[in-house]
Amino acid sequence: MISTKKLVLGGAMAAAVTAAAPRAHAATCDSLATNVIYVGGSTAAAPIISTINQAFITQAAGGTPSTLIVYANGSTQKGSCTGTLIYFADTAPTGTCAAGGCVSGIGSGTIDPAGIISPAPAACDIPDNTHLDAALSDVFGTSCAGVSALPADIKDNFGPIQPMVFVIPRSLPSFQQAITAEEAYFVFGFGGASGMASPWLDSTATLTHQHIRNQGSGTQQMTGRAALLPGDYINQGKMKGTNEGGTSGVISKLSADTDPSAIGILGAADYDLHRDAFRELAFKTVGQWFAYYPDSTPTSFDKRNVRDGHYWIWGPLHIFTWMNGNATARPSSQVFLDFLSGKTPLPGTNPPLITKVMIQAHVIPQCAMHVQRSLEVGPISKYDDPEPCDCYFEQIATGTTTCSTCTSADGTACGGGGVCRRGFCEAK
């Protein structure tokens, strides 16, 4: 039996679905590729998934792709913690679905693609009782309500880094360039005028000028913690503001907000795509002497302050997989991980490096990081990637780098020092 639950596919998938099901009826997801990988949770990886799907669709040249990744997008399924909790409940990942542990049944059929994938996504019907192969989350599993520790056989695989930002409408004649953790505490913990943190003095009863998300959102979890709000407080939905329902809601409402107290929260990747509409605020956390932007300047795209630890609000994409010893319980989980890590190149002639795909999606691959953290918006420590990609990151993200180029194989020494990787002489 096929449920009416809808799945959103990568934008590139639209063509395949249209070809397979030109009528109003959506195709069954299982029929769209030889191997369909089901993922749920955060939508942050949607651009990356879309690019991977595009590579397989192109390779298939009109035939059935060998692999496609399908994102569970039911209204009761999407979101970092929502998808994560469904996945954690799937305690028999290769057996009969545990209660609440699979994406199945009659769902809402709701498709809410706005702002998630562009162009408009296609949908397919998910078979009942389908196990997810991985759950994606912007936040640590223990940040989700009711999770004190990860299930014993769950592995948290770190993906690319996602910064989050406090933003104000660019149209406002605001002189504010920065927000401190203490200011954010009063704005989002007390709310508007009650917090007395000028200029964020929203006097409306429902704080319509504070544009936020919901407690299941990674953006809210991270910005809330950066605002010194306790995790339980955030998980109880107490962060002050108006829940705009999603990134697209924040973008549309905040961009049209002309009140001097207007403020909102966004992922930096979304901010980067809408810099004409918003201005990000530099952030100063407790113990920090100055506030910093994610990038080295307000107009650059180098994410240097995230990469070296000056900008505070960020976290890795978490890719949760059930394990059976050292192997993933479901083989497709490892296939997915290998694509995201670059261990398995994308198919086709001259496919893009997954590292490039990530950078173009405005997230930061681990190889470009010099700091790390193991707690949500917690302390940082130095990180030294074994195969760094600083030069490559800067070239792709900003269009320029001061690094020398090289043509030798990855891992070979550069004549002038360093090691050739991805066409540039990296530090090692």
Next chain:
Amino acid sequence: MNLRLALGAVLALSIAPLAACGSSNNNPADARVITNPPDAMVDAATPPADANCIENPTTSNELMNACTDAVKVAKSPTLPLVLTDGGLPPLP
């Protein structure tokens, strides 16, 4: 390196480098500083008089205050609800 930044009528233009920070690997000594409208202090995290950044950082607090040539914003806002001891009041 100093870089003049126009920030609007109220903001001060700052071209002063942070003088006390010496060069270190990948951490140029100077920084571009934006100054927000001056307010009363609430954040006790101000740099010591003899240093505006940390060379060779190792701890979390040192890393966030490490020397950099990135734009930095100086801000110490007035927050009326801060307790007299500098702490934050409990959430309502």
